[in-house]
Amino acid sequence: MVDSGPADALLDMYRRMRLIRDFEELVQALFLKGEVPGTTHLCIGQEADAIGVASALGDEDRLAGTYRGHGVALALGVDPQALLDEMLGRATGVCGGRAGSMNVIDLSNRLIGCFGIVGGSIAAATGAALSLKRQGRGGVAVAFFGEGTINQGYFAECLNFAQVLSLPVLYLCENNRYGEFTPYEDVTAGEVLDRPRTLGIPAEQVDGMDVVAVRDVAEGAVGRARDGEGPQFVETLTYRFVGHSRADPGAYRKQGELEEWKLRDPLTVARARLVDELGVDAGEVDAVDREIGAQIDEMRSAGLEAPLPDPALLAEASEFKG
Amino acid sequence: MVEFREAIVTALDEELAANENVVFFGEDVAEPGGVFKATPGLRKKHGDRVFDTPISELALTGAAFGSAVTGLRPVIEIMFGDFMPLAMDSLVNQSAKYWFISNEQQSVPLVVRSAIGAGSRLGAVHSQTPVPWFLGVPGLKIVCPSTPNDARALLKAAIRDDNPVLFFEHKRLYSLKGEVDDDPVELGTARVMREGADLTIVSAMVGVHVALEAAEALARDGIEAEVIDLRTLRPLDHAAVAASLARTGHLLVVEEGPRTGGWSATVAAEIAEGSLHDIDDLWRLTTPDLPIPFSPALEDAFLPGAERLAAAVRSRLVSRSG
Known part of the structure; x- marks a missing residue:
C-alpha cells in the first residue's frame, strides 16, 4: 500500500499532470490546424513519470529528457507559454524557435536538454553527473529514456561508465511497451531490469500510472545516488495513449490494449485517490481542471499572437561563442 | 628544444593547474600515460581530475558533453582519430549544436584530442585524418598543429576556448623537436x-x-x-x-x-x-x-x-x- 501523503501534495501533483495533459492536447490541436510545424511526440498517458520524478528533485539536480520531452520540461518548471511558443516556432519560445519540439533546452530550470536522438539523454545526464559529483553539493542527474533505448550504444556504454566512476545519476526508463511502432518483445532480448543488474546497478520497477508510487520510488533512488551509492535505475510501466509521432495512428496496438490502459489513466488514478482515499471534495479537483483549462486557453491565444523570429539573425548569429 | 609530445603534456599540465574545472580523461591516458606517451605524470600530479575510462568512445564523448554544459571544461582523448565515428553522435548532434539551438544559453567548452594521420604502417583504420568528416559541421573547431610550439599554444587556447574543439595530433609529429616560447596563439590564424x-x-x-x-x-x-x-x-x-x-x-x-x-x-x-x-x-x-x-x-x-x-x-x- 502506497502512502499517499498529504492531500495538498497530491493535489499539486494532479494539477501539474493536468497541465501536461492539457498542454499536449493543445499542441495536438494546434498541430492538426497546421500551426505546429514539423512533428511532435506527445507524452499523453505518461504524465505521472515526469511529475513523480520531478517531485523528488531539488535545486542542485539536473535532468535530460527525450524528444518526447514536453512533460519533463513542464514538470521541471519550464514556462508553459515559452514552451508552447517554441512548438509554434516563435521568437518568444524557450529556445527562441531555434530548437523545436524535440530539442528543448532550459538550463535555468535544470533541464540540460531534450534530445532528438535516441540515447542522447543518457549521455547528457551521465556527463552532468560527472560535474555534479565534482561540485560536491549533492546534485543528482536524471536521464529519461524509453525502453527502446536499451538497445542503443549510449545505454550500454554510459551505464558501465557511470557505474565504474560511481556517478550520482538516476537512469529512468519509461517502458511504454513500444519502440516507435514496434512492440518491445519483437526487437528486444530479455527484460529491461536485467541489463542494469548485470552491471551491479540497483534497479527496480514501478507502476508508471501512479504518480505517488513513482515519486516514492524516485525519492528513494535519487536519495541513494545523492548519498554516494552510485547510479540507480528505475523502470516505470507506462503507456502512451497517442501515436509515436504525428503520423502514427497506433495500428500496431493489440485489440483492447489502449482501452485497458486508459482505465488506469494517471489522472484518473490520482483523482480517485484524492477523492476516495484522502477525502478531497470532487468539486475542488474539478476547479483545478477548470483553472488549467483557462490557462491553456490564454496560452493558445498568446502563442498564436507571438512574434516569429527575425530571419536577420541567420546573418548575425555565430556558430561559436565569443 | 622540446618534443611535440612534451608540448602536449605541458599544455595539459598547465591548464589543469590553472583551472580546477579542467578534467582530462580517456582510454589509457591516466595511469599508463597514453599509448603515444603524450600524457604521462598528469594523474600523479592532478589526482582524480585525470582518469582512465572504459573503451567506450561514445560514453566518454557523451560524458564530456554533459559535463561541459554543467560546469566542467573536459579534455578527452580519442586514442586514434579513426575511432571518432564511434563518438560521432555526441560530437555532431550534441556538442556542435548546443550553443545555437539553446538560443545561446550555454556553450560547450570541451576539447577532443586525437592522434591521426598516415605513414606509420598502421593500415586503413589507424591512419586516417578525420577532418573531412567534421568539416561540414557548424559549431566545431578543428585544430591541426605542425610544431611543438603551436601544439602547446594551440592546445592551451583550445582548452580556454568556450566551444567544442577537435585537436588533432599527427602521429608522425610526436617525436618532432622544436623551440617553444610563451606567446599565445589564437585559434583560426594561419x-x-x-x-x-x-x-x-x-x-x-x-x-x-x-x-x-x-x-x-x-x-x-x-x-x-x-x-x-x-x-x-x-x-x-x-x-x-x-x-x-x-x-x-x-x-x-x-x-x-x-x-x-x-x-x-x-x-x-x-x-x-x-x-x-x-x-x-x-x-x-x-x-x-x-x-x-x-x-x-x-x-x-x-x-x-x-x-x-x-x-x-x-x-x-x-x-x-x-
Missing part, C-alpha cells in the same frame, strides 16, 4: 612559415614540413615558394591564403586526405570565389580516393611527399608558362 614570391603552398600538420622540404628543393631551381601553415582548419584563415596569393599568383593546396570532400577543396572554392582576379594557377595535391594501404611500398606512394610535391610544382609551372 602562419607564414617561409616567404617566397613565386607560388604559395598551403598545408597543415605533416604537410607543412613536406612543403618546407619541397620549397628548399625548389629554391635550388630558382623557384621561391611561400609556405603557409593553416594551423586551424575550422574556422579556416582564408584571408591569409588570399593575401599570399595576391603576391604570388599561384596556389597549391596540399592535404593528407582524400581528394573528394576535403578541406583543400574548401580552400580552393573560397579562393576561386573571392580572389579570382589574383589567380594565375590553383591546384591541389591530395591522397587518392582510396583506403590507406598497409604495405610501406604502397603507403609511401600514397602520401604526398616532398619530392613528388616539388616535381608537381616544376611541371605545373613549366606547363603553365609554356
Whole structure:
C-alpha cells in the first residue's frame, strides 16, 4: 500500500499532470490546424513519470529528457507559454524557435536538454553527473529514456561508465511497451531490469500510472545516488495513449490494449485517490481542471499572437561563442 | 628544444593547474600515460581530475558533453582519430549544436584530442585524418598543429576556448623537436612559415614540413615558394591564403586526405570565389580516393611527399608558362 501523503501534495501533483495533459492536447490541436510545424511526440498517458520524478528533485539536480520531452520540461518548471511558443516556432519560445519540439533546452530550470536522438539523454545526464559529483553539493542527474533505448550504444556504454566512476545519476526508463511502432518483445532480448543488474546497478520497477508510487520510488533512488551509492535505475510501466509521432495512428496496438490502459489513466488514478482515499471534495479537483483549462486557453491565444523570429539573425548569429 | 609530445603534456599540465574545472580523461591516458606517451605524470600530479575510462568512445564523448554544459571544461582523448565515428553522435548532434539551438544559453567548452594521420604502417583504420568528416559541421573547431610550439599554444587556447574543439595530433609529429616560447596563439590564424614570391603552398600538420622540404628543393631551381601553415582548419584563415596569393599568383593546396570532400577543396572554392582576379594557377595535391594501404611500398606512394610535391610544382609551372 502506497502512502499517499498529504492531500495538498497530491493535489499539486494532479494539477501539474493536468497541465501536461492539457498542454499536449493543445499542441495536438494546434498541430492538426497546421500551426505546429514539423512533428511532435506527445507524452499523453505518461504524465505521472515526469511529475513523480520531478517531485523528488531539488535545486542542485539536473535532468535530460527525450524528444518526447514536453512533460519533463513542464514538470521541471519550464514556462508553459515559452514552451508552447517554441512548438509554434516563435521568437518568444524557450529556445527562441531555434530548437523545436524535440530539442528543448532550459538550463535555468535544470533541464540540460531534450534530445532528438535516441540515447542522447543518457549521455547528457551521465556527463552532468560527472560535474555534479565534482561540485560536491549533492546534485543528482536524471536521464529519461524509453525502453527502446536499451538497445542503443549510449545505454550500454554510459551505464558501465557511470557505474565504474560511481556517478550520482538516476537512469529512468519509461517502458511504454513500444519502440516507435514496434512492440518491445519483437526487437528486444530479455527484460529491461536485467541489463542494469548485470552491471551491479540497483534497479527496480514501478507502476508508471501512479504518480505517488513513482515519486516514492524516485525519492528513494535519487536519495541513494545523492548519498554516494552510485547510479540507480528505475523502470516505470507506462503507456502512451497517442501515436509515436504525428503520423502514427497506433495500428500496431493489440485489440483492447489502449482501452485497458486508459482505465488506469494517471489522472484518473490520482483523482480517485484524492477523492476516495484522502477525502478531497470532487468539486475542488474539478476547479483545478477548470483553472488549467483557462490557462491553456490564454496560452493558445498568446502563442498564436507571438512574434516569429527575425530571419536577420541567420546573418548575425555565430556558430561559436565569443 | 622540446618534443611535440612534451608540448602536449605541458599544455595539459598547465591548464589543469590553472583551472580546477579542467578534467582530462580517456582510454589509457591516466595511469599508463597514453599509448603515444603524450600524457604521462598528469594523474600523479592532478589526482582524480585525470582518469582512465572504459573503451567506450561514445560514453566518454557523451560524458564530456554533459559535463561541459554543467560546469566542467573536459579534455578527452580519442586514442586514434579513426575511432571518432564511434563518438560521432555526441560530437555532431550534441556538442556542435548546443550553443545555437539553446538560443545561446550555454556553450560547450570541451576539447577532443586525437592522434591521426598516415605513414606509420598502421593500415586503413589507424591512419586516417578525420577532418573531412567534421568539416561540414557548424559549431566545431578543428585544430591541426605542425610544431611543438603551436601544439602547446594551440592546445592551451583550445582548452580556454568556450566551444567544442577537435585537436588533432599527427602521429608522425610526436617525436618532432622544436623551440617553444610563451606567446599565445589564437585559434583560426594561419602562419607564414617561409616567404617566397613565386607560388604559395598551403598545408597543415605533416604537410607543412613536406612543403618546407619541397620549397628548399625548389629554391635550388630558382623557384621561391611561400609556405603557409593553416594551423586551424575550422574556422579556416582564408584571408591569409588570399593575401599570399595576391603576391604570388599561384596556389597549391596540399592535404593528407582524400581528394573528394576535403578541406583543400574548401580552400580552393573560397579562393576561386573571392580572389579570382589574383589567380594565375590553383591546384591541389591530395591522397587518392582510396583506403590507406598497409604495405610501406604502397603507403609511401600514397602520401604526398616532398619530392613528388616539388616535381608537381616544376611541371605545373613549366606547363603553365609554356
